[in-house]
Amino acid sequence: MGKAQVIPFGPQHPVLPEPIHLDLVVQDETVVDVLPQIGFIHRGLEKLVETHDIHQYIYVAERICGICAFGHSMGYAETVERLMNVEVPKRAEYLRVIMHELSRIHSHLLWMGLAADAFGYESLFMHTWRLRERVLDIFEAVAGGRVILSYTLLGGVTNDVDEPMLAHIKDVLAGMKKEYNELCNAFLKDTSVKNRTVGVGTLSQEEAIEYGIVGPFARASNVNNDVRCIGQGAYGELSSFEPILDTDGDCYARVKVRALEVLQAIDIINELIDKIPGGPILNPVKGAPEAGSEASGILEQPRGEVYYYCSGNGTKNLERMRIRTPTSQNIAGMTMALKGCDLADVNMIVLSIDPCISCTER
Amino acid sequence: MSYVSKSPWIIHYDGSSCNGCDIEVLAALTPLYDVERFGIINTGNPKHADIFLITGGINERNISVVQEIYNQMIEPKVVIACGVCACTAGIFKDCYNIIGGVDQAIPVDVYAPGCAIRPEAIIDAVVEGLGILEEKAKKLEAEKKGA
Numbered sequence: 001m002g003k004a005q006v007i008p009f010g011p012q013h014p015v016l017p018e019p020i021h022l023d024l025v026v027q028d029e030t031v032v033d034v035l036p037q038i039g040f041i042h043r044g045l046e047k048l049v050e051t052h053d054i055h056q057y058i059y060v061a062e063r064i065c066g067i068c069a070f071g072h073s074m075g076y077a078e079t080v081e082r083l084m085n086v087e088v089p090k091r092a093e094y095l096r097v098i099m100h101e102l103s104r105i106h107s108h109l110l111w112m113g114l115a116a117d118a119f120g121y122e123s124l125f126m127h128t129w130r131l132r133e134r135v136l137d138i139f140e141a142v143a144g145g146r147v148i149l150s151y152t153l154l155g156g157v158t159n160d161v162d163e164p165m166l167a168h169i170k171d172v173l174a175g176m177k178k179e180y181n182e183l184c185n186a187f188l189k190d191t192s193v194k195n196r197t198v199g200v201g202t203l204s205q206e207e208a209i210e211y212g213i214v215g216p217f218a219r220a221s222n223v224n225n226d227v228r229c230i231g232q233g234a235y236g237e238l239s240s241f242e243p244i245l246d247t248d249g250d251c252y253a254r255v256k257v258r259a260l261e262v263l264q265a266i267d268i269i270n271e272l273i274d275k276i277p278g279g280p281i282l283n284p285v286k287g288a289p290e291a292g293s294e295a296s297g298i299l300e301q302p303r304g305e306v307y308y309y310c311s312g313n314g315t316k317n318l319e320r321m322r323i324r325t326p327t328s329q330n331i332a333g334m335t336m337a338l339k340g341c342d343l344a345d346v347n348m349i350v351l352s353i354d355p356c357i358s359c360t361e362r
Numbered sequence: 363m364s365y366v367s368k369s370p371w372i373i374h375y376d377g378s379s380c381n382g383c384d385i386e387v388l389a390a391l392t393p394l395y396d397v398e399r400f401g402i403i404n405t406g407n408p409k410h411a412d413i414f415l416i417t418g419g420i421n422e423r424n425i426s427v428v429q430e431i432y433n434q435m436i437e438p439k440v441v442i443a444c445g446v447c448a449c450t451a452g453i454f455k456d457c458y459n460i461i462g463g464v465d466q467a468i469p470v471d472v473y474a475p476g477c478a479i480r481p482e483a484i485i486d487a488v489v490e491g492l493g494i495l496e497e498k499a500k501k502l503e504a505e506k507k508g509a
């Protein structure tokens with residue numbers, strides 16, 4: 001055994017678009033310990049509730065993270081609606097879930113592309129991102145933005161999606177599905193992909209539970225914590241919902257869970273478009289939350305469960321707003337998975353948890 | 363600017379952005395927008411890069427990282443602030459941990475606003491940056507001859 005050395009990883013690193021710093025303690029070529037350092041993107045968003053009122057804060061909530069932008073605005077709005085006992089029209093609930101599942105497709109495709117880049121499969125990266133653009137086109141047609149949508153309002157959504165557009169979304173998804181299956185073949189069957197992912201960064205079910213990890217990262221270790229099962233909003237109207245689980249807990253299982261979740265999201269969207277009821281899309285919210293009122297909410301985002309907490313103080317501004325994001329949970333699991341791995345696999349393992357640093361640090 | 367004398371390589375760093383602009387920077391590199399057709403390649407090494415694309419504002423923690431990357435880049439170099447956060451700190455202006463736009467840490471050559479910035483705007487900004495790069499290179503050359 002050689003002497004232990006420390007190799008810095010990040011904050012500026014080609015494989016991750018976001019800054020996180022890891023001190024990797026390596027002995028020979030094996031990682032023996034990992035010390036994460038975070039805080040490079042800390043802005044202090046939770047405190048902005050003091051200067052932005054409940055309606056304005058939607059736009060701040062969206063910018064907690066640009067990848068799950070829609071999810072954050074939806075989760076925040078749902079929590080404030082619960083705080084103020086606002087009933088959201090059915091059609092708006094459906095539209096929100098459709099948009100949220102579309103974001104899941106875009107987020108997972110984005111991740112799969114970055115993962116392909118991490119294991120050195122450049123053309124696969126390009127192809128997944130090409131496919132992802134179709135989802136962004138839908139966003140642009142519906143809400144006017146590609147990544148930051150500003151589609152949610154307290155009590156509903158900004159504008160309706162008419163029948164031809166809904167039919168168009170279905171068409172686009174049907175077209176995507178065909179090409180996506182071809183991509184999936186490469187991700188799940190190609191030996192060069194398998195060589196980099198099978199048996200790498202394994203986390204057992206016990207460890208996953210012990211570290212409290214969430215999202216596809218946990219589901220790949222056979223921990224069912226998909227909060228969509230609870231059936232909030234339009235999720236409750238799905239005829240059936242089975243979370244996607246895998247038992248292996250390695251990087252390959254994580255790729256597989258996410259790959260299948262994209263197909264599941266396409267099915268969910270198709271079903272909701274078939275069932276969507278008519279009616280209004282907005283129940284305008286007036287007034288302010290009562291002093292001392294509290295509410296919390298959870299939402300399954302592409303990276304896992306997000307927890308929101310709000311409390312009111314009788315004014316238009318919230319007293320306190322708190323968010324717990326999936327990556328802040330998962331970083332502990334990631335350091336666990338990194339211990340004992342090869343130095344060359346660090347990229348892949350770090351990426352396999354789908355880290356979203358800007359959510360974590362806010 | 364009728365032609366470019368070299369293919370510029372870019373380096374990208376996420377200041378304190380929300381990711382929205384970062385994924386657009388990456389989207390600009392991928393098939394739909396494909397800046398690679400102009401010979402623009404994303405590199406991870408500041409010493410190889412000519413253009414520094416930075417997203418997000420500057421905070422207490424990352425100011426030294428940004429300055430370090432800038433100092434490691436070799437002259438001539440161009441800095442492009444991508445997104446309104448990088449230009450002025452945007453929506454995060456009032457946050458307690460934000461110092462301001464990128465120009466609080468390093469000199470910025472091109473400001474490209476937008477929240478999130480569109481890939482077309484990034485391409486425009488890079489093309490503008492190319493002109494500036496060319497000028498800086500000429501100036502450097504002249505200084506060398508003069509010395």
Ligand code: SF4
Nearest residue numbers: 379380382445447477
């Ligand atoms: S400009 Fe907007 S999209 Fe870009 S990093 Fe800032 S908040 Fe995010």
